[in-house]
Amino acid sequence: MAEEPITLYGTPLSLYTGKARSYLIKNGLVYREVAPSTSRYLENVVPRAGGMSMPTVETADGIVVRDGTEIAEYFESRMGHPSTPPGPRQQVVSALLDVIGMEGLLRPAMHYRWSFPDENHDFLSFHFASIVPAGLDQTEVAGKGMERMRQAAMAFGVVPESVDGIEARYLALLSALDRHFSKFPYLLGGRPSLGDFGLIAPMYGHLGRDPKPLSVLQAKAIRVFRWVERMNRPEPDRGEYVAEGEEPFGDDFLPNDEIPETLVAVLQQMAVDFVPETLAAADHINAWLDERPDLAAGTKVERGVGRAHFEVEGEGLHGLAQPHRFYLLGRAQAAFDALSPADRSRVEQTLDQCGLRSALDARLSRGIRFQDNVEVWE
Numbered sequence: 001m002a003e004e005p006i007t008l009y010g011t012p013l014s015l016y017t018g019k020a021r022s023y024l025i026k027n028g029l030v031y032r033e034v035a036p037s038t039s040r041y042l043e044n045v046v047p048r049a050g051g052m053s054m055p056t057v058e059t060a061d062g063i064v065v066r067d068g069t070e071i072a073e074y075f076e077s078r079m080g081h082p083s084t085p086p087g088p089r090q091q092v093v094s095a096l097l098d099v100i101g102m103e104g105l106l107r108p109a110m111h112y113r114w115s116f117p118d119e120n121h122d123f124l125s126f127h128f129a130s131i132v133p134a135g136l137d138q139t140e141v142a143g144k145g146m147e148r149m150r151q152a153a154m155a156f157g158v159v160p161e162s163v164d165g166i167e168a169r170y171l172a173l174l175s176a177l178d179r180h181f182s183k184f185p186y187l188l189g190g191r192p193s194l195g196d197f198g199l200i201a202p203m204y205g206h207l208g209r210d211p212k213p214l215s216v217l218q219a220k221a222i223r224v225f226r227w228v229e230r231m232n233r234p235e236p237d238r239g240e241y242v243a244e245g246e247e248p249f250g251d252d253f254l255p256n257d258e259i260p261e262t263l264v265a266v267l268q269q270m271a272v273d274f275v276p277e278t279l280a281a282a283d284h285i286n287a288w289l290d291e292r293p294d295l296a297a298g299t300k301v302e303r304g305v306g307r308a309h310f311e312v313e314g315e316g317l318h319g320l321a322q323p324h325r326f327y328l329l330g331r332a333q334a335a336f337d338a339l340s341p342a343d344r345s346r347v348e349q350t351l352d353q354c355g356l357r358s359a360l361d362a363r364l365s366r367g368i369r370f371q372d373n374v375e376v377w378e
């Protein structure tokens with residue numbers, strides 16, 4: 001029997017678990033996925049995890065890491081950064097794709113999960129019930145969990161007035177991604193980057209698995225559907241590229257720090273709502289911080305601090321202003337800040353072309369650090 005040194009506490013339904021799981025699979029790490037309802041999780045892991053949330057991992061030597069991004073980082077730093085491209089442009093783009101995946105696609109993910117009860121209800125009910133700890137009323141607890149997530153969808157900006165725009169932008173993004181994956185197996189060539197792991201978060205648990213959005217992917221974006229499968233299989237799983245001719249990618253990132261045209265098109269589409277939402281969230285959270293000059297260093301960072309309002313293509317939208325977005329974005333900004341002036345200007349040129357340049361300037365007036373498995377204000 002294979003050794004199983006890593007326990008991944010999560011569920012197939014969970015957005016953030018999708019990132020950690022795919023990271024473990026693609027990097028050849030052996031793990032066992034366990035529902036976050038066992039007595040070991042509740043009694044031994046949660047107290048060391050800074051609270052309950054999926055994903056959380058426990059290693060064979062008892063180290064507990066909570067949070068999808070922190071889990072990827074934990075293994076990334078121990079394995080010699082296999083998923084971090086070496087070139088400055090690819091590195092910053094990968095970090096931006098990571099935050100866009102983890103934060104920027106919450107509206108379509110929540111819309112396609114919660115706005116189609118005829119298609120999704122039974123599927124969701126089964127999965128919500130499957131993580132209810134033994135001894136509790138499954139139907140009641142699962143029902144409450146589902147209701148809480150329906151409310152969260154509204155907080156993220158899924159309201160009747162916004163759904164046409166959410167669908168139109170998501171379908172445009174799918175078609176750009178589909179064109180890209182018809183040429184390349186991953187976002188940056190032959191190897192998955194941290195950007196791929198960020199993007200798989202909404203694209204697996206929600207958009208690539210719930211019945212309604214799965215049918216959309218299978219009907220409209222077969223290459224994206226295949227990437228979702230590929231991101232969850234340990235083997236290369238890219239036979240179609242071989243069948244269609246040479247397979248020129250090897251197992252590496254594209255040479256010469258290239259950002260292919262097809263990925264520029266993807267980023268341009270992502271920028272349409274990611275940039276206005278990020279700028280509005282930064283303003284909103286900075287105003288919130290201004291009103292709290294006495295907020296002590298080490299205070300736990302809240303999930304959301306109110307609603308940020310912004311405009312996308314002439315339409316008014318709102319979204320929960322989540323400091324976590326800036327914790328993630330800070331990684332892209334730090335990668336950019338560490339570059340030489342010449343490299344910075346190359347990166348700026350690419351980001352200008354993608355409409356993402358201003359995301360590098362969206363910063364909070366206070367830093368966030370990760371301490372004992374929770375995000376705290378510096």
Ligand SMILES: N[C@@H](CCC(=O)N[C@@H](CS)C(=O)NCC(=O)O)C(=O)O
Binds near residue numbers: 015016017067069
């Ligand atoms: N920043 C965290 C967020 C984790 C998170 O919110 N996970 C959800 C499931 S996808 C969860 O555990 N929700 C349960 C709850 O909020 O009580 C991460 O990246 O892991």
